[in-house]
Amino acid sequence: MDRFTEFDAWSVGHNYEQYMGRWSRQLAGRFLDWLEPPRGADWLDIGCGTGALTGAILERAAPRSILALDPSADFVAYARRAVGDDRASFIVGDATALPATASVDVAAAALVLNFVPDRVAALRQTQRVLKPGGMLAFYVWDYPRGGMEMIDVFWKAAAEIDPHAAALDEALRFPFCTDAGLAALCRDAGLAAPDIETIEIDTEFADFEAFWHPFTLGAGPAPGYCTKLPAEAREALRQRLAKRLGNGPIRLAARAWAVKARR
Numbered sequence: 113m114d115r116f117t118e119f120d121a122w123s124v125g126h127n128y129e130q131y132m133g134r135w136s137r138q139l140a141g142r143f144l145d146w147l148e149p150p151r152g153a154d155w156l157d158i159g160c161g162t163g164a165l166t167g168a169i170l171e172r173a174a175p176r177s178i179l180a181l182d183p184s185a186d187f188v189a190y191a192r193r194a195v196g197d198d199r200a201s202f203i204v205g206d207a208t209a210l211p212a213t214a215s216v217d218v219a220a221a222a223l224v225l226n227f228v229p230d231r232v233a234a235l236r237q238t239q240r241v242l243k244p245g246g247m248l249a250f251y252v253w254d255y256p257r258g259g260m261e262m263i264d265v266f267w268k269a270a271a272e273i274d275p276h277a278a279a280l281d282e283a284l285r286f287p288f289c290t291d292a293g294l295a296a297l298c299r300d301a302g303l304a305a306p307d308i309e310t311i312e313i314d315t316e317f318a319d320f321e322a323f324w325h326p327f328t329l330g331a332g333p334a335p336g337y338c339t340k341l342p343a344e345a346r347e348a349l350r351q352r353l354a355k356r357l358g359n360g361p362i363r364l365a366a367r368a369w370a371v372k373a374r375r
């Protein structure tokens with residue numbers, strides 16, 4: 113574990129849902145509209161977390177099957193319970209060591225690839241499990257340009273009171289999450305002619321406490337950092353953010369880059 117991943121806390125599904133799962137769920141709908149996947153397909157959901165994308169695929173894409181995997185046993189158990197559909201099965205697994213027998217029409221990863229240290233290996237593995245002509249697709253937040261404003265405003269405020277926080281800012285950790293960066297990644301992974309597009313939702317909070325509370329639950333990089341702060345520093349951060357955002361309602365843009373390519 114390095115000084116960045118120390119705070120990437122992927123456990124307690126209920127807490128992750130409040131922080132990010134609910135937004136990823138909304139984004140997943142937009143992503144599937146854009147993707148226009150075939151109906152009756154066999155899917156792989158890589159880094160399924162609490163099941164946001166799996167659930168959206170079941171609702172919108174009439175899949176034949178979905179194999180969903182994640183390294184977090186806690187998230188896998190949560191997703192299995194929450195989704196509860198015979199077409200979906202859930203296993204603990206890693207993007208860089210996909211099951212040897214997997215063979216799917218569509219492989220997708222939602223908000224995952226930036227957290228995988230060897231992204232090229234993950235994309236190569238993904239191509240291996242695709243049937244000929246199969247579709248590989250993923251989305252990541254537009255961190256470098258501050259497109260996920262909820263996260264961006266948090267890290268910018270944190271850096272003002274804690275010099276160590278600047279390096280943890282996901283805008284700096286994941287500079288490849290731009291159209292040019294993603295095109296380069298696809299090239300390195302041998303993916304021809306990827307289609308790269310932005311998709312956007314709004315994150316809305318009734319008041320400041322609704323914005324702040326999920327950061328205190330510890331699930332995800334920013335909440336992982338927030339909960340490890342000494343109480344005094346956490347309160348200083350809360351006050352700084354409250355001053356910046358006001359008492360609400362708070363409406364912030366959340367923009368992602370979506371990528372699709374054929375094998």
Ligand SMILES: C[S@@+](CC[C@H](N)C(=O)[O-])C[C@H]1O[C@@H](n2cnc3c(N)ncnc32)[C@H](O)[C@@H]1O
Pocket residue numbers: 122132133136137158159160161162163164165181182183184187205206207208221222223224227228229
């Ligand atoms: C931001 S969450 C996204 C979860 C879910 N896909 C969603 O959209 O809500 C990032 C997920 O990536 C998973 N992850 C981290 N490293 C991974 C790896 N090497 N392979 C697969 N998944 C990984 C984490 O366990 C976590 O569930």
